[in-house]
Amino acid sequence: MHPILKLVAQRLALGLLLLWAVSLLIFFGVEALPGDAAQAMLGQSATPVALANLREQMGLNDPLVGRYLHWLGGFLTGDLGKAMTNGQDIAKSIGQRLGNTMFLAFWAAIISVPLAITLGLLAARYNGRWPDRLISGVTLATISLPEFVAGYLVLYVLAVKLHLFPSMAMIFPGMGVFERLHAIILPVIVLVMVVLAHMMRMTRAAILNVMQSAYIETAELKGLGPLAVIWRHAFPNAIAPVVNVVMLNLAYLVVGVVVVEVVFVYPGMGQFLVDHVTKRDLPVVQACGMIFAAVYIVLNILADVISILANPRLRHPK
Amino acid sequence: MSRIPLSALIGLVITGAFFFLALTAQWVAPYDMAAIMGGVWDPISSEHWLGTDAIGRDLLTRMIYGGQVTIFVATCSTILSFVLGSILGFTAATAGGWVDQVMSRLVDLVMAVPTLILALVILTAVSVSVPTLIIVMGLLDSTRVFRLSRAVAVDITVMDYVEAARLRGEGQRWVIFNEILPNALSPLVAELGLRFIFAVLFISTLSFLGLGVQPPLADWGGLVKENATGLVYGIPAALAPAICIAVLAISVNLVADWVLARTTSLKGGRGG
Numbered sequence: 070m071h072p073i074l075k076l077v078a079q080r081l082a083l084g085l086l087l088l089w090a091v092s093l094l095i096f097f098g099v100e101a102l103p104g105d106a107a108q109a110m111l112g113q114s115a116t117p118v119a120l121a122n123l124r125e126q127m128g129l130n131d132p133l134v135g136r137y138l139h140w141l142g143g144f145l146t147g148d149l150g151k152a153m154t155n156g157q158d159i160a161k162s163i164g165q166r167l168g169n170t171m172f173l174a175f176w177a178a179i180i181s182v183p184l185a186i187t188l189g190l191l192a193a194r195y196n197g198r199w200p201d202r203l204i205s206g207v208t209l210a211t212i213s214l215p216e217f218v219a220g221y222l223v224l225y226v227l228a229v230k231l232h233l234f235p236s237m238a239m240i241f242p243g244m245g246v247f248e249r250l251h252a253i254i255l256p257v258i259v260l261v262m263v264v265l266a267h268m269m270r271m272t273r274a275a276i277l278n279v280m281q282s283a284y285i286e287t288a289e290l291k292g293l294g295p296l297a298v299i300w301r302h303a304f305p306n307a308i309a310p311v312v313n314v315v316m317l318n319l320a321y322l323v324v325g326v327v328v329v330e331v332v333f334v335y336p337g338m339g340q341f342l343v344d345h346v347t348k349r350d351l352p353v354v355q356a357c358g359m360i361f362a363a364v365y366i367v368l369n370i371l372a373d374v375i376s377i378l379a380n381p382r383l384r385h386p387k
Numbered sequence: 388m389s390r391i392p393l394s395a396l397i398g399l400v401i402t403g404a405f406f407f408l409a410l411t412a413q414w415v416a417p418y419d420m421a422a423i424m425g426g427v428w429d430p431i432s433s434e435h436w437l438g439t440d441a442i443g444r445d446l447l448t449r450m451i452y453g454g455q456v457t458i459f460v461a462t463c464s465t466i467l468s469f470v471l472g473s474i475l476g477f478t479a480a481t482a483g484g485w486v487d488q489v490m491s492r493l494v495d496l497v498m499a500v501p502t503l504i505l506a507l508v509i510l511t512a513v514s515v516s517v518p519t520l521i522i523v524m525g526l527l528d529s530t531r532v533f534r535l536s537r538a539v540a541v542d543i544t545v546m547d548y549v550e551a552a553r554l555r556g557e558g559q560r561w562v563i564f565n566e567i568l569p570n571a572l573s574p575l576v577a578e579l580g581l582r583f584i585f586a587v588l589f590i591s592t593l594s595f596l597g598l599g600v601q602p603p604l605a606d607w608g609g610l611v612k613e614n615a616t617g618l619v620y621g622i623p624a625a626l627a628p629a630i631c632i633a634v635l636a637i638s639v640n641l642v643a644d645w646v647l648a649r650t651t652s653l654k655g656g657r658g659g
Contacts, residue, residue: 102512213636215588217595218629324501346511358508362500
């Protein structure tokens with residue numbers, strides 16, 4: 070087998086193992102905590118009889134390993150069980166919302182990735198001069214803003230004061246694509262702000278790192294212009310770290326999306342998750358948590374695989 | 388002692404002011420935290436410097452107490468994560484072998500899941516209170532301190548003086564506290580500020596989602612949540628605590644940058 074295929078296969082297998090381990094963590098980690106799902110729902114003042122009844126009804130008295138296997142099996146076949154609070158099928162409620170969340174994250178990614186790479190290149194090109202300082206200063210400020218603060222600032226200025234966009238990202242089945250896009254402009258702006266700073270700073274660092282190599286000096290000495298040096302010599306070697314940065318930040322979107330959906334009352338997975346944490350509906354939270362974790366891990370594995378494919382030094386391991 | 392750069396000085400002064408207000412909240416705050424003083428979202432006036440909040444409490448008072456809660460929770464969880472993370476990290480590095488393997492893989496596992504998602508799953512099962520929040524945040528964040536301190540300590544354990552201490556029969560604990568800790572201190576101190584910022588942002592986010600500090604107590608994140616509905620009607624009350632979070636994070640960042648630059652330029656720091 071080609072060594073690169075072997076390496077990729079190794080990463081994929083490792084990723085699957087990790088996913089399985091995370092399912093153990095999410096299932097048994099909660100079991101190990103004081104109290105259980107029944108206790109969480111009924112609160113501290115529940116009578117022992119009510120607790121026992123609910124435990125029986127929820128099947129909490131069954132053996133732990135059996136319940137885990139049932140849960141995992143259901144997960145693999147798309148059956149996520151029923152919500153405790155209203156008895157609805159979890160997979161059904163999640164389906165639509167997952168689509169909404171993906172829609173939001175997709176547009177945030179489409180805008181932020183090219184923008185971040187361009188700004189990162191610019192900052193690296195003008196390293197230490199005013200465009201670099203300006204970009205770095207602004208990104209430092211946005212890194213220090215938690216997502217919800219950025220969200221409300223944007224909402225207050227653009228929606229309330231300037232009346233440019235709707236303040237709530239209402240979206241429902243049957244809306245056209247353009248109506249949907251208009252509705253999600255503000256959350257997309259916020260998500261872009263949140264990931265742009267990290268992505269841009271890391272791109273800049275990756276390119277500056279490459280720029281210190283000897284072959285860059287050679288290219289400069291033979292008289293190439295700065296942009297040509299970056300484009301022809303620095304960028305191809307910086308692709309692997311940059312792709313890694315992009316993937317890591319897309320994974321970071323997973324977290325940002327939870328908070329931003331709450332700010333803009335967007336009917337997605339994040340809002341759904343937070344609602345059910347408040348209601349202490351453990352099966353729903355475990356299912357959502359597992360999906361978020363899985364997306365995060367898959368993006369991380371993709372980052373690994375792509376950087377293997379993009380890096381000639383990794384392609385021929387010694 | 389080299390001169391402190393202006394940016395770090397600004398950061399130090401602002402951070403100091405926030406901590407001072409947090410420590411003296413009981414005496415500085417103009418009114419009682421829970422007292423209803425006026426109408427809903429009264430505008431700024433000479434009695435209420437920042438106006439009143441969603442149910443007519445003095446916003447400035449709420450902000451000062453909110454800062455106290457935010458800084459207290461963030462400080463406690465940072466201390467917990469550092470004590471736990473560094474002791475476990477040093478232990479893993481000195482013990483090596485399967486102890487190191489098991490601990491490191493467990494930390495890898497926890498770090499493979501986004502912190503916020505894991506925290507949400509845990510907070511569903513346990514009852515939410517200030518102590519549980521500190522413990523959950525401290526535990527989750529200790530994984531990052533573990534990685535750093537283990538990485539630093541692995542470089543130190545191969546030094547001759549550690550070998551010498553072992554050969555003269557010193558125990559594991561002695562080696563950790565007397566040989567490794569003093570030499571690993573500067574990178575850990577540099578990390579302290581960043582972890583504190585993370586804790587501030589984290590507790591604010593949890594409270595904003597309604598899963599952190601519970602009413603009637605409120606931290607800055609909780610204050611944003613309480614006053615957020617006013618924003619749509621053009622009442623900026625929620626922006627005041629939001630800006631405080633950002634200013635605290637930025638000023639600690641400025642100090643941390645300076646500490647990082649100083650420790651790495653010292654001999655034996657990360658830059659060598």
